Amino acid sequence: MIMVQVFSTFESHSFLELTISTLEKNGINKSRIYAVPLDNRQEKRNVFDTLHRSDGTTLIxxxxxxxxxxxxxxxxxxxxxxxxxxxxxxxxxxxxxxxxxxxxxxxxxxxxxxxxxxxGKHSEIILIIDCDENQAELIEEILWSHYALGVAKIAESGG
Structure with missing residues (x-):
């Protein structure tokens, strides 16, 4: 059986709660759903580039x-x-x-x-769902319909 991990990012908690409840209604066990909050950048970006970092804009x-x-x-x-x-x-x-x-x-x-x-549009939460391969398409549709900012799937062979 092939296991799939589906990753998605969300902007707010309300869409995330709706997504999780919809996933649970569609047979995804709560123990297979992980929500990880992100710490967004608090410091201001530098205008001047350094030797090791450049943002692609030029001042000259x-x-x-x-x-x-x-x-x-x-x-x-x-x-x-x-x-x-x-x-x-x-x-x-x-x-x-x-x-x-x-x-x-x-x-x-x-x-x-x-x-x-x-x-705007900052990712605040990463949602990780472990599922079977046959559930991955349904989960992806649910995530997109609940305004996920991005979705990715990784397949891993299970034993």
Whole structure:
């Protein structure tokens, strides 16, 4: 006989209670159902990446684009100014980079943080169900109909 473990994650306790009662009504023994609460991240995410962790966003993309634009403008205007085009091009590049970096830092700190908070949908509970292979499809349908955030099945051969 092949045993199957079905894993699912839920957002709230009310859907979980409904799911467990529906599973019990469909013949799943209470001793084969495990609910494990998760501890969600409490600390704020870092804006700056470290050597060992990166979130895939960059803070210098706008800065580099503005540095290029400001250096061209600075070099063009520099022909008319006292220090010449090279110095004014470098000043323009530095200024553009700083402005772009500050813009990107502001958008990451303010807008992206608010968007992450509003997005919601955090897994709070993992539900693990041990069952026979012939019950797995029914259990999966019950989990999806009770708003599971994710479902996975693992088959293991029993003796």
């Amino acid at each position: 993309d706008i800065g580099l684009a503005l540095a290029t634009a400001f250096s061209v403008i600075g070099a063009s205007i520099g022909f008319e100014l006292a220090w010449g085009p090279i110095y004014w091009g470098l000043i323009g590049a530095f200024t553009g980079f700083v402005v772009g970096f500050v813009i990107r830092l502001f958008t990451e700190k303010v807008f992206k943080t608010n968007r992450r908070i509003l997005k």
